[in-house]
């Protein structure tokens with residue numbers, strides 16, 4: 001029997017609070033420890049009201065307060081203009097692949113889609129059930145197609161794109177110029193990772209489980225003129241007008257509550273400018289480790305499109321080592337580093353709540369692994 005590899009000393013994990021690991025999962029993903037502790041402290045009896053958030057009426061005064069604070073805090077974080085509605089809906093970001101055309105595209109309309117990776121491709125495919133989809137630009141999964149090449153359809157109901165491709169690690173730098181067209185963005189995997197000029201968008205949606213909370217809630221931020229035009233056949237739970245206030249039926253109460261704690265945590269950090277500065281510093285540690293490896297590691301993504309949240313990387317000359325890398329990293333307390341099955345290699349997801357020590361430890365291990373004799 002082969003000997004187990006000796007556990008090398010470089011980059012060994014310092015124990016984390018509660019025996020937690022550094023979790024590089026793409027989603028559901030890491031949450032702030034302080035938020036989890038707060039949720040734990042409140043679990044059985046929320047602020048002395050005698051019941052858990054999981055057990056209280058969604059129309060009672062306690063949950064109304066939780067809900068209103070979550071919305072108000074998100075509005076403050078993103079400086080959401082007053083003429084935008086905020087909805088906390090269910091069925092994930094994927095639900096919006098259908099809800100957006102059903103609410104924003106009249107029957108027979110054309111909708112424009114930019115495809116830069118797996119999620120924007122999926123969104124375009126689903127929209128095709130409800131509208132004529134025009135793929136106005138298609139990337140190579142490594143970069144963003146040049147704006148001059150986008151062939152926008154005059155009169156299209158909207159232009160849809162994905163601000164951060166979670167699987168490929170391709171991220172836009174700010175809102176693309178869609179001219180007079182209504183811009184719709186899937187921001188699931190970089191939501192609240194940096195300030196966003198909401199006024200440039202008609203609609204933004206984001207599943208919670210990447211950056212702001214547990215799975216089970218998708219946030220929709222929609223300009224008010226886009227609410228109230230759903231097609232008659234739209235399911236009630238996807239109709240923005242019906243769901244406005246998000247209390248038509250039982251909302252994902254617990255998930256909204258935890259998102260609210262995360263929003264307060266981000267405000268206490270200093271808001272999204274501070275969050276962005278921390279994220280830039282963390283992503284730089286990983287990209288610098290790739291760059292410093294003299295070609296041992298490679299990023300498949302063009303430098304100007306590299307994501308601050310999801311960092312895929314490979315070992316191009318010796319791909320057979322990639323599974324060892326993932327396994328040894330896990331032995332040192334750094335888990336979920338395997339790349340998506342469609343891309344291969346490794347992927348480090350370094351969302352808001354990944355601590356700096358996590359990426360530093362990863363970089364130390366990357367260097368140690370790369371410098372071993374071949």
Ligand SMILES: *Cc1c(COP(=O)(O)O)cnc(C)c1O
Pocket residue numbers: 027091092093094095119162164165166186187188189207208210
């Ligand atoms: C995860 C993800 C989705 C899908 O989210 P679900 O909540 O699983 O429906 C959609 N778009 C992007 C960019 C994502 O990262």
